[in-house]
Amino acid sequence: MLTEEEKQYALKKYVEFLQHPSISATGEGIRETASWLKEFMEELGIKATIEETGGHPVVYGEANNGGDKTLLVYNHYDVQPVDPLNEWKYPPFSAIIENGHIYGRGASDNKGVLIARLIAFSKYKGNLSFKFLVEGEEEIGSVNLPNYVERKKPKADAVIMEGAGLDTKGRPMIVLGVKGLLYVQLTVRTASKDIHSSNAPIVYNPVWELIKILNEIYDGERVKLKGFYNDIEPLSDEMKELLAKLDIDMEELRKSLGAYKLKGNIREIYIEPTCNIDGIYSGYIGKGSKTIVPAYAFAKIDFRLVPNQDPKKVFSSLLEVVKDRAEVEVFGMEKPVRTSPNAKVVKAMINSAKKVYSLDPVVIPNSAGTQPMGVFYDLGIREIVSAIGVGTPSSNAHAPNENVKLENFYKAIEHAYEFFNEYSSV
Template identity: 70%
Template sequence: MNLSKYVEKNSEKLKSNAVIMEGSGLDIKGRPMIVLGVKGLVYIQINLRTGERDVHSSNAPIVYNPVWELIKLLNSIFDGEKVKLKGFYDDITPLSKEVTELLDKYDQDPEELRKSLGIYKLKNNDLRSLFTEPTCNIDGIISGYVGKGSKTIVPSSVSVKLDFRLVPNQDPKKIFSSLLEHVKNQGFNVEIIEMGLEKPVRTEPNTAVTKAMVSSAKKVYSTEPLIIPNAAGTQPMGLFFDLGIKEIVSAIGVGTPSSNAHAPNENVKIENFYKAIEHAYEFYNEYEKI
């Protein structure tokens, strides 16, 4: 939110030919990733309250449990395969030939990625879906008693945080409005808090900033970089895209799939910092030539 205010206030000062954002990194094979965009985001919190206080669970036959009500609402939003909000998929643009070619070169091994993430099973071995499919995700739910031992209650409230990752041309404001309308039509009396809206962005592969980033990466890492049409996650690229800057990439990163991003023991290797410094130096030299 602070960044958006700053960009809006200093729009003239920030106008430029290109933007580089840190946030990519190295893949499992140690190749530098050059990410040409990001998924968008709709991040919300839903609060549902059915009473002034928790009550004894013997009252379950006559009182509403807010968690069961929330489950009904969540199932009406996402059925495990598709998001059921009106118009959610309508504006998605088909993949261009250039983007399809980049995805065909994405040669990560699903089993290696699974191990690096520390998860037990992938629900989808087509890793290209990370970049091409929008998602609906539950980040966390808080309700009731979860301490040691037993406490038989019907909770009086529940809160859930949800994020929707969006692909190019999906409008976060439009989808947020669709969500509000959906909840209203379903008859649920809840509070919905908008916690973050970000536009999806995808830069064309043949731009000057991309060419310079690729050539400089080859020099520093002595290998072909992995070019990805957009990240599976989100950065505030849309703020700069709205300024008229059409060349925006996320590159010169230091993290790896095992860096435990947003998790305990988040980490990076010190040597990757030095490589990133060298990459930045070489990039500016290359970009100046184009």
Template identity: 80%
Template sequence: MLSQEEKQYALKKYIEFLQHPSVSATGEGIRDTASWLKDFMTELGIDSTIEDTGGHPVVLGKVNNGGDKTLLVYNHYDVQPVDPLNEWKYPPFSATIENNVVYARGASDNKGVLIARLIAFSKYKGNLNFKFLFEGEEEIGSVHLSEYVEKHKEKLNADAVIMEGAGLDAKGRPMIILGVKGLLYVQLTVRTGDRDVHSSNAPIVFNPVWELIKILNSIYDGEKVKLKGFYDDIEPINAEIKELLEKYDVDPEDIRKSLGVFKLKTSDIKSLFTVPTCNIDGIISGYTGKGSKTIVPSYAMVKMDFRLVPNQDPKKILSSLIDHIKDKAQIEVMGMEKPVRTSPNSNVVKAMINSAKRVYLNDPVIIPNSAGTQPMGVFADLGIKEIVSAIGVGTPSSNAHAPNENVNLENFYKAIEHAYEFYNEYEKLNK
């Protein structure tokens, strides 16, 4: 348990951190926040540096406690833009506390977790070695992280990685996520002319929208992705993962309501974690203004993402997509991430489960991989096999990425306790 003095110190640093804007999309406050973070880490006895990446800097820390095992702690100090500003109850960087709840951009995603882990480190007295990697571009897609990690892989090598926290579910249970889906994000553009033309020419000119529709229908038929080899490398669901999925007890109707959709495609919510997808994010073409304008557009563009499950390779999927489309459209790659899944029997997962039970007095919810993506793959490329996302401060009502982002301070203090217990448990299991 934290003493009252420890809580006051932790809250003071949390509030200071939240009051430093660090919006990666605009660059607002990024350098200043990185500098504050480095100074705080130095205050805690962490050998810290600010390192350039070609974009926003990372803050890197290292502590050698003389142990045989090294834990790499990943978080990000950047936050989403605050728009729409008029929907905020309090100024988004004021870090206002009301009824034991702090309101601020970044409170949940990801500054609360970052501070909680550092405060927990300050209490830790064992022999586990630490490396801290705090990124400034996660909210804009970790643009330079892969290149940075590859360039500095020798000083980033570790035995396990804990990613930004998964938080608590709607029932207040801590979530432990063992991996992520991979991602291939592309933009396809079909061009049929230098400019739009009068629609009277429709009998003799190609319409790029119809051509794009043909391409999209040839890629996905509403049930299956039709790219050659798309499903060939999918890792079979083993007994360990099957057992985790059987314990996943979420009501599909609760999910539907939380998403604000009228109907779900399936009641099999577990497909979120096991089924790869082909999704259209947006389409632009032609005239979409008020009234009518009779034209044949000159181009049509679509943004698409493929979410991938373990063993699918985004580079291989991209190659198949290029072969499939040939010269029918231009392809621009806008993002690639590898899927990752850590064994539930690994020491990092066992330590996370045991420590969560002690702190929350409840069994954690264990998910084989998230339905979304974060940059776990860059660490898997280092040869690190134990990577997990857990220890979080947020709940489904924390409004991450939205106005009035908030965290209950009791959840913040619990995250500190969880991180502290985890550090000790992970060290014990590796002796």
């Protein structure tokens, strides 16, 4: 589908984009990258603006082609930090090409995906209208996106999110939803300073107090918060059918994760809510001994939620358990979302994937992780899907030597182009 000249143009823009640092955690290069992106979108005929959010700006664009359908394309231009720098084969923002791969931070997540979609848009000649919403804070939790979307209220018939990639067998993945999230920190303070451990019989130890709270939240098998499982949406027959088709090799998955052993069934990743301790800290952790009763202890916890679970309700149930025994700080709260496999946007995505890859795509009810799909769901948009990615499990997203196979980048352009045509006609 792409001429050699078109491939060279797409690659040139991909390289330029990667050479602009845009680390949201530190702010490095954010404004410059947003400006570059706005200019590129305008070059393609998109009416683009840089819009403030209270944090890093959104690059927003529209192209009205006169049709009765509007597609909202969500992406992000920010990237993860590059540490550890000494593990990179090439400088993280050099965009070096070697053996058919391009190396650079953001190559897979998410700059390659965005460039592929924009190039596909430039080739599209139909009457599907577009809105592009490209944020600069996805890698730090999309902290200002909900308020921005609530103010902007972009209307659309469907949304495509930043894009699932290819699985280990080279099959395109189509993800119909995301798990929700509640991320909190619980801090127990029992003193204004560390105390000599000889006083242990008469003072409270914050670690033991924190452990008591954690045991009241989760018993290792089930979350014990009141009503936690009550609202879970039953799986439809269509969703059960999708899960039954999954053929993930558990041993291969175990090795790729670096886990010593796995528990449960692969389907639980997609349909079971979780309670996970991300980190726990207290007291003396240096070499040798130091006999103290610590002054405080804290744990960082994330709950992954499935459709119909409300992170606000889960938080209320958590507060009932914690009461006044710990300080509770919220770091993230996102709604779970799942699109019907019978939706027009899904059918168009499946048909276009088959056409480009000559393979049946892997359709997953929802990802095991979280994207900000919920902010668009709250606008009343019910057709939201994550697909048309450029990466594979070996692309090292978020890690040193992030890379993309150029063949997969060009395929993503073709897939986006075919999807635009399919969706405009379904």
